[in-house]
Amino acid sequence: MVKKLGLLVVLLISYLGGDLFASDLKVKRIWDKKIPNGLLYVAGDLSPRPGVVLLHGSEGGSARSLTFMAMELANEGYTVLVYCYFNCWKKSGDKNETLKDIELASILKDLKTFKESKYVSNKFSIFGHSRGAELALGLSSYIDPKDSPVATIAHAPSDTFTGYYNSDWKNSKCWICKKGENVCKKTELRWNKKCGGISPNEVYSHPDWKTKSSWKIKGVTIPYGKRIEIEKFKKPVLITHGLEDRVWSVSRSKRIVETLKGANLPVEAHYFKNAGHSFVKESEWERRSLVLKFLKKNLK
Template sequence: MHKNILTEPVVRFPGSKVFRPLGGDRHLSVVLLHGSEGGSAGYRDEEAKELASHGYSVLVLCYFDCARKPEANSATLKDVDTSMVLDAIQWLREQPFSDGRVVVNGWSRGGELAMIVGSLNAGGRLPEALIAHTPSDVFNGSFNWLWTDAKCWTCKGPSCSKNSPKSQFKWNGLCGPDDPNRIDLTKSAFLINGTSVKEGSRIAIEKFSGPVLITVGTKDKMWPVDQTRRIEKTLKQANRAAEIHYFEGDGHIFKGSKERCRRNLTLAFLQKVPKNADHKAASAYPTISAPSHAEAAR
């Protein structure tokens, strides 16, 4: 489907890949961040290929659960230092295919990570712009999908039913070493300079002066849309350049024409990223907007 694209593994970031157009031209680059499914799932590769087919260089950055074998247990999202994303931004800027501009684009927990990166006091290491799908406005704790899997819990007594209280079950060690009962879930999964913060702490996204694009479904049952509404309010009060799109009736994952619309919004946003790497030169962006999704899907 996508031709004239080069795909390369990135030794600097194990489990990560770069998708970029063939040729010697310099391009805007994107750091694409997966969600709680982990980097081994490869869910963002197809979007990376599409972005590359439109002339962008894309680093699909694996920040946890990298290169896992299919039969292995999934890794826990925990103790991920945000400096990895800053390092990825710098790495992209140093590549011969880069024009110096980098955008961080995160999905779900990756959207949370994108918001955190934007809030850092990192000066010139920050990206030119941020994109997030259904992000969080607060730091969240560690997580593993196996924690929600019934086979990973065994009954402590002679018998249990699906309605038995959680206290009647114990962690099945065959599902891995990370017993959630032994992990401090009051600490954030993402670290700042090697240190966690309290789970639920607000992400100070207003510190980021560059343009921001956010998409979210109003019926998202995994991460409430109110998180995005609070981000929108914060950015508006700080007079930041933000483009927020609410997809009425949609959930956490978009499909069909709605997903096509989301990707078109991303492509349109990338075309407007300032070439002078000046966050304050984002006059092409509205402060807050909600354009027609039908129009964006054309």
């Protein structure tokens, strides 16, 4: 019981990004005003180290879902930037933002700033999860080669630029049934305006929004469904995906791998049996081991 409680405390502190956990592991958290939407995790003596940029998924940056991963990578000798591209400053009770109109050019500028940081030894990798993986591949396809990461990692990515999303769309409290609780069919539910944002009904019925992805490049919206031209990125790519993924089909990753292999570009892919969109237990530890090996091979 005591051991379980101790582990719970450590994980809680990790999730909250607490200084106690960072101090114990000799990792410093640094906010660089040049990258206002990011938080740096720098190990030990603050000397320049290979960099890793972590990109969250559709849960948004406020969920702090990457804190433990950032601590782990910093302890492995990397300077880590946990980068938030939407829903960054949400407090308890605030409405969730909709993932839309994200400007890639601004993020590319921040990546260049990170690469040139005094904490980074000029080499860095991008590592994204889900919508963050889509973003990682998209950034890699648009980035200037001289500012490029030396490798990109994508877990459960899409091979195309996809559309608007709000995590409240799956929140039962954001849907009203006039007949009573748990009585209505899905088609009879109405959006609760108290949840704010855009309802999926608006998105899917609007002729313009159905053609728009969540992303822009230099002010121009990237069309929904446009293929990510990852073959423009000439560096190594690592893909991981669960074969039982019901969010993004593994076929998306397989098309990415096929494209890269067809262009004779370096790609490493691992597909996990009995694993879905988010990994747990053995699958997650195996995936993390593969990530560390890939980073060591390409960054150090």
